[in-house]
Amino acid sequence: MTRRPPWMATLPPTVGGGTPSRSRPGGAAGQPGTTRPAAPRPDAAPANRGPGGAARTVASPLPAPSGLGLASDRARANMVDLLARAGVRDPQVLDALMQVPRHQFVEPALASRAYEDVALPIGHGQTISKPSTVARMIELASAHLPRARRAAAKALEVGTGCGYQAAVMARVYGEVVSIERVRGLHEQARANLRSLRLPNLRLAFGDGHQGVAQGAPYDSIVVAAAGEAVPEPLLHQMRVGGRLVAPVASGGRQALHLVERVSSDEWQLTVLDAVRFVPLRTGTT
Incomplete structure (x- = not known):
């Protein structure tokens, strides 16, 4: 019987500054890994922690797009x-963001704001994440993979939403599975993605807490909604050496958590930036 890593149930009360902690499923209950407290930083301009790469020349601001x-x-x-x-350094992540037309994933009335660094409503009480947040999470989740290995790497996204982040991930990884619990959003994402013809992207309808075991193990997992803990099934769907990035809510605040699976029964946790995501809910609707 698999036991929960203690830090899954008991999270540090203060948003940490990136100090890692380790935990084994067989550890003593109530002994979470420790993190060094640090003042949370807003997620509007996250610090880069991804692999190196040259920054692009910055163009002068342009008028709002017509879509x-x-x-x-x-x-x-x-x-x-x-x-x-702003700090995104991974050339492949930047290229993927350039290739995916974000205006196709928002309502026509909001197309003029598609390329602003803002979250926008997509219906069903959900939002499309800010481009900087999408870039940050994918960069963190793929930082352990050299570019030459990414073509054979497999990733899972929990929370398809409108499909935008899944499309960006499909330009980074060799295979991507994305699961959504809201039937209306699942169908909306399918329609949004149809014209992009991404053969390496598979959409699934179901409870994201359970992941998609049929596709495991995954080199990277990105969770696009905040739960009170990282769902245990997702931990066991990670490949040894893989990474999971997820927002976690505790004490009325959310922080981005980076989990690395270092062995079959050991995971390392690093608590990163303060963030704001919609709640991670169970079941389907």
Whole structure:
């Protein structure tokens, strides 16, 4: 019988500054790994912790895009340049953001804001994450994989939403599985992604707490909603050496958690930035 790592149930009360802690499933109950407290930082301009790479030249601000044609292409390029200046260093992540037309994943009335660094409503009480948040999470989740290995790597996204982050991940990893619990969003994402023709992306409908065991093990897992702990099934769907990035809520605040699986029965936790995500809910609807 698998036992829960203690830090899953008992989280540090203060958002940490990146000090790792380790825990084994067989450890003593009530003895979570320790983290060194540090003042939380806003997620609007997260510090880079990804692999190295040259930053792009930053273009001058452009008018809001129309959502079509050259205007959206230029605005998307400007968005990527601004993200590089803000600290995103992984060239493949930046290229993926450049290739995916974010305006196709938002409502037409919001297309003019598609390339701003803001979260936007997508219906069903959910939002499309800020581009900087998408970049930050994918960069963290893939930092352990050299570019040459990513074409054979497999990733899981929990919380498909409108499909935007899944599309970006599909430009980074060789295979991506994305699961969504809201039927309306699952169908919406399928429609949004159809024109992109991404053969390495598979959408699943179901409870994200359970992950997608049929596709495991995963080199990377990205969770796009905040739970009170990292769901245990996701820990066991990680490949040894793999990474999981998820927002976790505790004491009315949320922090980004980076989990690395260091052996079959040992995970390392690092608590990172303060963030804000929609809640991670159970079941389907």
